[in-house]
Amino acid sequence: MKTILITGAAGFLGSHLCERFLKEDFRVIGMDNLITGSLKNIDHLKSYASFDFIEHDVSKHISISVELDYILHFASPASPIDYLKIPIQTLKVGSLGTHNLLGLAKAKNAAILVASTSEVYGDPLVHPQTESYFGNVNPIGPRGVYDEAKRFQEAITMAYHRFHKIDTKIIRIFNTYGPRMRLNDGRVLPAFIGQALRGEDLTVFGNGLQTRSFCYVDDLVEGIFRLLFSDYNYPVNIGNPDEITIKDLANMISDANKRDTASERLAIKDAKRDIDFLEQAVKRGVASEDELQAAKERLAELQGTTEGIEGFQDRESFESRLALQKEILDSVYRTPCMTPEQRERINRQLERETKKKANFARRMSLSVSDTFFENLPEVLQKVAETSQEKSILNQMGLIAEKQNKSPIKNNE
Numbered sequence: 001m002k003t004i005l006i007t008g009a010a011g012f013l014g015s016h017l018c019e020r021f022l023k024e025d026f027r028v029i030g031m032d033n034l035i036t037g038s039l040k041n042i043d044h045l046k047s048y049a050s051f052d053f054i055e056h057d058v059s060k061h062i063s064i065s066v067e068l069d070y071i072l073h074f075a076s077p078a079s080p081i082d083y084l085k086i087p088i089q090t091l092k093v094g095s096l097g098t099h100n101l102l103g104l105a106k107a108k109n110a111a112i113l114v115a116s117t118s119e120v121y122g123d124p125l126v127h128p129q130t131e132s133y134f135g136n137v138n139p140i141g142p143r144g145v146y147d148e149a150k151r152f153q154e155a156i157t158m159a160y161h162r163f164h165k166i167d168t169k170i171i172r173i174f175n176t177y178g179p180r181m182r183l184n185d186g187r188v189l190p191a192f193i194g195q196a197l198r199g200e201d202l203t204v205f206g207n208g209l210q211t212r213s214f215c216y217v218d219d220l221v222e223g224i225f226r227l228l229f230s231d232y233n234y235p236v237n238i239g240n241p242d243e244i245t246i247k248d249l250a251n252m253i254s255d256a257n258k259r260d261t262a263s264e265r266l267a268i269k270d271a272k273r274d275i276d277f278l279e280q281a282v283k284r285g286v287a288s289e290d291e292l293q294a295a296k297e298r299l300a301e302l303q304g305t306t307e308g309i310e311g312f313q314d315r316e317s318f319e320s321r322l323a324l325q326k327e328i329l330d331s332v333y334r335t336p337c338m339t340p341e342q343r344e345r346i347n348r349q350l351e352r353e354t355k356k357k358a359n360f361a362r363r364m365s366l367s368v369s370d371t372f373f374e375n376l377p378e379v380l381q382k383v384a385e386t387s388q389e390k391s392i393l394n395q396m397g398l399i400a401e402k403q404n405k406s407p408i409k410n411n412e
Contacts (some may be wrong), residue, residue, distance in 0.1 A: 094149025174239025208247030
């Protein structure tokens with residue numbers, strides 16, 4: 001039986017990879033420090049005798065006593081929310097963690113596949129991106145901790161391949177969705193699904209014409225499985241080549257949710273009626289408290305209450321998530337590359353322009369009152385700063401002697 005080590009095993013992708021390799025009759029060793037992963041994702045794997053789990057941070061020394069045939073490095077925060085909360089850990093798992101696992105692969109003579117990302121392309125100027133595109137990146141922006149960690153990961157992986165002749169693979173993952181995604185991870189698809197489950201309107205930023213491609217997790221796992229056993233050692237993009245606008249995605253989820261609404265309402269109505277009946281039955285001693293509790297749990301499940309959705313257990317965590325999202329958006333639209341000197345120079349320019357506009361407005365502001373025509377000649381005299389301008393204004397009849405009530409002739 002072949003043995004494989006999967007890091008990030010308690011995460012979204014890692015847990016699906018554990019499932020796949022167990023079904024393929026591998027001995028699977030899962031490793032995760034649970035900083036973003038959850039043991040709930042792998043609870044169902046405990047029944048496998050060939051599955052072991054080690055709680056460990058891969059950015060620290062890794063010791064595995066048994067022989068290894070393959071290593072999958074999928075340990076990393078992968079959500080914009082996480083980048084802001086744990087930026088140092090994000091950098092360390094992509095750098096120190098990758099270094100440790102490459103060293104382990106060398107010591108065990110094991111093949112290793114590392115999970116990179118489409119984020120290595122940064123804010124791409126080329127669509128779609130091929131593996132030969134080097135990207136358009138900002139190494140010091142708020143997302144840079146993730147992007148640059150993955151770029152370094154790819155660089156050191158290729159260095160180990162070229163220098164130590166290790167069998168390495170690099171996969172660049174695009175948007176993926178499926179069971180066990182965290183609804184509060186800040187990405188658009190789980191955000192839409194979470195809002196739909198809670199009966200809220202779906203939030204679309206901008207005009208909704210931005211496009212994304214979404215790959216189902218089983219398809220991604222199949223791609224990873226095939227790449228691991230290939231003889232190709234350079235980065236490979238894996239995702240869905242077909243794109244969809246955010247607006248269309250929102251409409252699709254909203255329509256699917258509406259189709260289920262009518263049948264759900266009937267089911268909820270029946271569940272409430274059952275609870276009323278059971279409450280009376282419990283009082284009379286003809287039904288048990290367990291039966292009543294089961295009916296209440298069924299109603300809660302039908303209603304999709306927030307208590308049953310991970311990440312939305314309380315108002316505080318929900319508001320904290322919103323605050324983080326706002327901070328990310330603010331950071332993204334700020335200009336992080338501007339030096340303090342540049343910012344000060346621009347501020348001074350803005351102040352000068354503001355003063356100029358204020359002075360001009362003050363000179364040109366006229367109050368239409370009884371004394372309007374008496375004051376007009378003086379105002380125009382002040383505005384006429386050169387003899388040429390004064391001459392033009394004279395010719396137009398707009399500068400009159402002060403004793404004239406109005407510069408406008410009666411026959412006009």
